[in-house]
Amino acid sequence: MTTPIIIDCDPGHDDAIALLLAAASPELELVGVTTVAGNQTVEKTTLNALKILELAGADVPVAAGAADPLVRRRSVAAHVHGESGLDGPELPVPATSAIDMHAVGFMAERIRERHGELTLVPTGPLTNIALLLALEPDARPKRIVLMGGSVGEGNRTPAAEFNIWADPEAARRVFESGIEVTMIGLDVTHRAYVTPEETEALRAAGRVGRVTAELLDFYAQWHRRSYPDLAGSPLHDPVAVAHVIDPRLVELKPAYIEVDCGWEQGRGRTNVDWRRRLDSHDSNAAVGLDIDRGAFVRLLTERLSSLG
Ligand code: RIB
Ligand code: CA
Numbered sequence: 503m504t505t506p507i508i509i510d511c512d513p514g515h516d517d518a519i520a521l522l523l524a525a526a527s528p529e530l531e532l533v534g535v536t537t538v539a540g541n542q543t544v545e546k547t548t549l550n551a552l553k554i555l556e557l558a559g560a561d562v563p564v565a566a567g568a569a570d571p572l573v574r575r576r577s578v579a580a581h582v583h584g585e586s587g588l589d590g591p592e593l594p595v596p597a598t599s600a601i602d603m604h605a606v607g608f609m610a611e612r613i614r615e616r617h618g619e620l621t622l623v624p625t626g627p628l629t630n631i632a633l634l635l636a637l638e639p640d641a642r643p644k645r646i647v648l649m650g651g652s653v654g655e656g657n658r659t660p661a662a663e664f665n666i667w668a669d670p671e672a673a674r675r676v677f678e679s680g681i682e683v684t685m686i687g688l689d690v691t692h693r694a695y696v697t698p699e700e701t702e703a704l705r706a707a708g709r710v711g712r713v714t715a716e717l718l719d720f721y722a723q724w725h726r727r728s729y730p731d732l733a734g735s736p737l738h739d740p741v742a743v744a745h746v747i748d749p750r751l752v753e754l755k756p757a758y759i760e761v762d763c764g765w766e767q768g769r770g771r772t773n774v775d776w777r778r779r780l781d782s783h784d785s786n787a788a789v790g791l792d793i794d795r796g797a798f799v800r801l802l803t804e805r806l807s808s809l810g
Contacts, residue, residue: 505621505746506531508609510567511739512540512626513550514583515590515721519714519802520625520649520739521551525558526710526805529747532560533612533620536605538567540626540668541579542587545569547626550588552596557713558809564598567605567630571669579664582724590720591713606633610641621746624648624676625739627665632672635679645682649742651759651772652688653789659767663688666761667770674761677772683787685759686742687772690752690790694741695734698722700799707807714806737802744798745790751801753792756785 507530511517524532535555537548548566555562570576583589601608609630613620622643624631628650634641650665650673658664666673677683696704696718705715718735725735745752758780762771774789 504529504531506533506616506619507621507623507746508534508536508612509743510536510538510605510622510624510626510630511551512538512542512547513554513588514541514547514626514739515588515717516737516739517541517625518550518554518588518717519737520743521554522558522710522714522809523740523743523802523805525555525560525562526809527747532562534563534565534608536565536567536609536630538605538626538630539569539576540665541583543569543578546587548600549596550586552598552600553588553593556596556598557593557710563608564600565603565605565608566600568633571627571629572632572671574669577668584720588717591716593713605630606637609634610638613641613643618642618644621645621647623742623746624650625742627668628672628676629669632675635675642681645684646676647684647686647742647746648676649686649691649739651685653774654689656771657688658770661768662770663772666772670761670763670770674763677759677761677786684745684754684790685772685787686745686752686790690793691738691741692732692736693793693795694798695732695736695795696799697734700734700803704803704806707803708810710809711806740802741793741798744801748801751794751798752790754788755791757787757789758783758785759787759789
């Protein structure tokens with residue numbers, strides 16, 4: 503029984519690896535890819551998604567989405583992903599283009615035709631998902647497994663993780679939607695790092711593995727400086743996809759998540775109310791706490807090598 507998913511992403515090195523993992527995994531049906539401004543502009547994230555899907559040999563429609571957050575000014579992450587959003591390997595100009603439909607309309611159509619039996623896997627700011635909920639309220643997905651947020655430290659600021667920080671209003675709408683939400687936050691993804699030795703194993707794992715290693719070579723530059731205490735580069739977005747493939751990999755706990763939509767230091771913070779301090783709320787998400795890192799890296803290496 504395959505799980506139909508749409509990945510809503512902002513490639514981005516780790517988004518790119520998440521797309522490759524999804525394309526290589528028979529447990530998933532990658533119904534489509536939608537793109538959003540985040541790590542780079544939506545024009546660049548869309549081009550990057552097309553390049554990666556062609557690398558994977560995946561015939562999957564790509565629909566471009568929001569160019570800006572709902573309220574905040576766009577703030578890209580060129581310091582992490584470069585000016586192209588996917589600096590490092592030379593990837594050919596894609597022969598395909600994005601479809602002539604907005605990401606929100608594309609998601610709504612796919613959800614309706616599947617009678618709601620579709621999981622959304624957002625790995626960038628949640629702008630498109632919030633727009634879907636606002637513009638197409640009857641097109642509700644079965645589940646949302648998102649990479650974003652954190653119980654502990656942030657990465658864009660001490661308080662907040664980038665995807666939530668970039669569009670906190672969108673995130674609040676998602677967490678308050680009543681849809682089953684799984685939050686794969688930094689607490690898990692900082693433990694999902696790939697070491698230099700594991701990168702070399704990927705480099706030897708075929709054509710796609712080599713490109714993945716070249717992506718990691720560039721991605722590691724910032725992470726080595728920013729996370730000298732980690733034994734490798736944290737692979738955020740692939741963890742969300744890996745969780746859908748094999749739920750055993752990530753330990754989850756239910757909690758109520760409140761998104762800080764302030765304009766000061768707390769902007770984008772995902773306040774996790776473990777102890778029901780806000781006693782008017784039941785849990786609205788399953789929060790990732792830990793991961794079997796070895797099993798995750800083995801899955802990633804095995805699947806990427808299967809792409810040739
Ligand atoms: O904070 C990490 C997240 O922000 C990842 O999804 C990365 O690609 C960026 O979008
Ligand atoms: Ca991302």
